[in-house]
Amino acid sequence: MLTDLIALLEPLAAxxxxxxxxxxxxxxxxxxxxxxxxxxxxxxxxxxxxxxVLLCSHLPWQVVASSALASFAIALIYLITVLRLNHRQAPGHPPAARSTALLNHIPFRMLGAALALLFTSALVHRFGPATLPSLMTWIVVWLLVQCAFSVLLAPTALHTASGILAFADAGRILYALASPDPLLWGLWAACDVVVVLGAAHLYTSQTAVTVSTPPGPHDTSDGTAQDPPRPPSESLESLPSEDTGTPE
Amino acid sequence: MNPLWLVGLTLAGAVAAAAFGRRRVYVIAVGLATTIVCYAAIRSLAPGQSGIFLQQEWVLDSSGQVLLAYMYATTTILLLIAAANEQAAYNTPVLLAAVGLFAVLTLLRSQWLSLLILPAAMLVPTLGTLPASPSAARGATRYLIWVTLPIPFLLVIPALLGQMTVRPQEVEWVTRSAWLVLPAALLWLNLFPVDAATSLWASDGAPLMPSFVWLVQQVAVLHLLLRFWQAHPSLWTQPVLSALEAFALLTILLGGVSAVIQASPSAVLGKAAMVTMGIAVLGVTQNSAEGLLASGAILAGRSSTVLLACATLAALYQIPAEPVPEENQQRYWQKLLLMVLALAITATITLPALPLSQEGAGVLGILSQQETVLQRLWQLSLAGIVLGQIRTIWLLWKTRLCRSMGRVPMVSGLPVALLLLWCLYLALEPQVLTRLALTVVPR
Known part of the structure; x- marks a missing residue:
């Protein structure tokens, strides 16, 4: 069935x-x-x-299948994390784990995205046509720029993970040119899943802290905060009960 | 016994520990039993055993055996340190899973597969991050960013080397391939400019997971990279070594200087650990047997002092804080532990000055022969770490410990006492580190 689907999609890519x-x-x-x-x-x-779809004509079907499977797993982790936290969110609380207010302003983010497009265009015109086909250059450069801007503008760990995945996709497009090994490709896809799993866990952790303790006046983003560290036992108590249970 | 059983046992231990959920005593018992059995098993195995599993060849060589024994021993001590804390239920399954994956990549014959399993193993410790503070989650998120970035660079290398077999006259392919290993070395060893992530991760509470990263993950990465360079000597080129050396020197300088502005003793400990790592990498880049031995010795010493500092921090955070200060309390235990903590952090940064041989030559002396600025950079770094630790220890005392009541729990105090004795022994007999290094460095 998958091979039929790939056969159907190949002309689309062309x-x-x-x-x-x-x-x-x-x-x-x-x-x-x-x-x-x-x-x-x-x-x-x-x-x-x-x-x-763009790569399926260059890759064996096993490779496409492993990537598709990993993509669905990643989307599922994203979905479950977001749904769990939305369900848990107490009414009246602000959305969880926003590091700074500026990163939540859509006009600011639109400016960021415009700058990313500008960068992409400049880079493609500077380095593009000599080394790779034009369209491939566009998508690879865009994914690299998207990675950088996602990490810079990320309000949560989930956004950071999406940036990491964009970088991996750019690498995959280039690796597809060099007759990739299905086993290495599959392991790489598994690494993507672990990245998102880690990001989902960190997002949950950040949210637990944000919900239980409002941000202090001395909290800074560079780790040089002056607030005294809290012992882990105190912070564990701040977690929602369904997540931790009662410590013995 | 097939060494692959060790992998299975560790991963099964991780699953069993996770299945016990929040029952801390059972989780710790499973964790300790798993690592101790694995340690005993790996010591009893003869090196050179191999087998085929999943169409891959698995080999236990002598350096891999020492590395595995070191990983199991360090994880056992970390589990003992975690035993008194509520964190144990979170940390134990994650630590076991990570050690299991590190065992996989140590035993796998295929280096390309090992290099791809390594990021997965490195990512696992982030799952043990507690919601201790926003800083810990932010630090772990930054760490997450760097781990998988080197994969595309490494995967291009076989294709470029393939070009070399087709057109042997084009030597530039090898030069390009050699440069592609550099991002992996920088990002996986957490050298400058990504060295701040683990300090930020550690900045609140006892740094159990960051300690695992400093002590187990970084040593495993160094071992794997050395094995990789041994298998591909054409990629071990002087320009790449010089670049790695420059980044190691920057880590030594900026890691130490930035300790002044850290928020907690755990973060300063992270900076000290990274400075020492920079010196160890410098030893590797000197491309000599002495350099490699110095590197192994300093890593062995660093493991002991960082574990002592981690145990002390875990014990300090176990002492309950009281909201109302009570007068006329001397708080001897708190003061004693703070002194031990200061001693451990200072020992981590002063390790390079210890005489490693009977003639009195220390790591700094050995490495300074080729790198003349090292002494000055180390002195600046030392000043930064000492100032940083005085400031943060004072902050910890004022904000928490001077109001704290009660004694240190026995379970927390025991690892501190044992590790302190071991570190004192090392301070009196630093040549032991050289003997340990001789078994650690790959031949």
């Missing part, structure tokens, strides 16, 4: 390559602009799906 690359860039822009976490999973799936 005839609609411009639209697909544009779609991937638009999806990336949406990821950069939206500060919330609710839409990360579907938008990520769209972008990853486009990259896979």
């Amino acid at each position: 005839t609609h390559a411009i639209q697909l690359v544009s779609g991937a860039i638009v999806a990336g822009t949406v990821l950069l602009i939206l500060p919330g976490d609710a839409l990360i999973a579907p938008v990520f799936l769209v972008q990853r799906g486009i990259v896979l």
Whole structure:
């Protein structure tokens, strides 16, 4: 069935390559602009799906299958994390774990996304045509720039993870040119899943702290805060009961 | 016994520990039993055993055996330190899973597979991050960013080396390939400029997971990279070594200087551990047997002092704080532990000055022969760490410990006492570190 699907998608990559690359860039822009976490999973799936469609003619079906499987696992982790925390959120609390207010302003994020597009265009014109086909250059450069801007603008660990995945996708497109080893490719896909698992755990941790303790006046983002450290036992008590239970 | 059983046992231990959930005593019992059995088993195995599993060849060589024994021993001590804390239920399954994955990549014959399993193993400790403070989660998130970035660079290397077999006259392919190993070395060893992530991660509470990263993960990465360079000597080029050396020197200088502005003793400990790592990497880049031995010795010493500091911090955070200060309390235990903590952090940074041989040559003396600025950089770094620790220890006393009541729990005090005795022995007999290093460095 998968081979049939790949056979169906292969001509699409050949005839609609411009639209697909544009779609991937638009999806990336949406990821950069939206500060919330609710839409990360579907938008990520769209972008990853486009990259896979573009690559499926160059890759063996096992490789495409492992990537597709990993992508669904990642989207599922994103979805479960966001749903769990939305369910847990007490009414009246602000959305969890926003590091600074500026990163939540959509106009600021739109400016960031515009700057990312500008960077991409400049880089493609500077380095592009000599080394790689034009469309491939566009998508690879965009994914690299998207990674940098996602990490810079990330309000939560989930956004950071989406940036890391964009970098991995850029690397995968280049690696696809060099007849990739299915086993290495599959392991790399597994690493992506572990990245998102770690990010989801950190997002949950950040949220537990944000919900239980309002940010202090001395809390800074560079780790040079002057607030006294709290013992782990105190912070464990601050977790929601369904997550930790009662310590023995 | 097939060495692969060790991997299975560790991963099964992780699952069993996770299954016990919040029952701390059972979780710790499973964790300690697993690591102690694995340690005893790996010591009893003869090196050179191999087997085929999942169409891959698995080999236990002598340096891999020492590395595995070191990993199991260090994890056992970390579990003992965690035993008194509520964190144990969180940390134990994660530590066991990470050690299991490190065992996989140590035993796998295929280096390319090992290099891809390594990021997965490195990512696992982030799952043990507690919601202790926003700083810990932020630090772990930053750490997360760097771990998988080197993968594409490494995967390009076989293709570039393949070009070399087709067109042997084009030597530039090898030069390019050699540079592609550099991002992996920088990011996986957490050298400058990514060295701040683990300090930030450690900045609140007892730094159990960051200590695992400093002591187990970084040593495993160094071992794997050395094995990789041994297998591909053409990628071990002078320009790459010079670049690595420059980053190691920057880590030594900026790691120490930035300790002044850290928020807690745990973060200063992280800076001290990274400065020492910088010196160890410098030993590797000197491309000599003495340099490699010095590197092994300093890593062996660092493990002891960082574990002592970690145990002391865990004990300090176990003392309950009272909201109302009570007068006329001497708080001897708190003062004693703070002194031990200061001693452990100072020992971590002064390790390079210890005489490693009967003739009195220390790591600094050995490495300064080729790197003349090292002494000055180390002195600046030492000043930064000492100032940072005085400031943060004073802050910890004023904000928490001077109001704290009660004594240190026995379970927390025991690892501190044992590790203190071991570190005092090392201070009196530093040549032991050289003997340990001789078994650690790959031949």
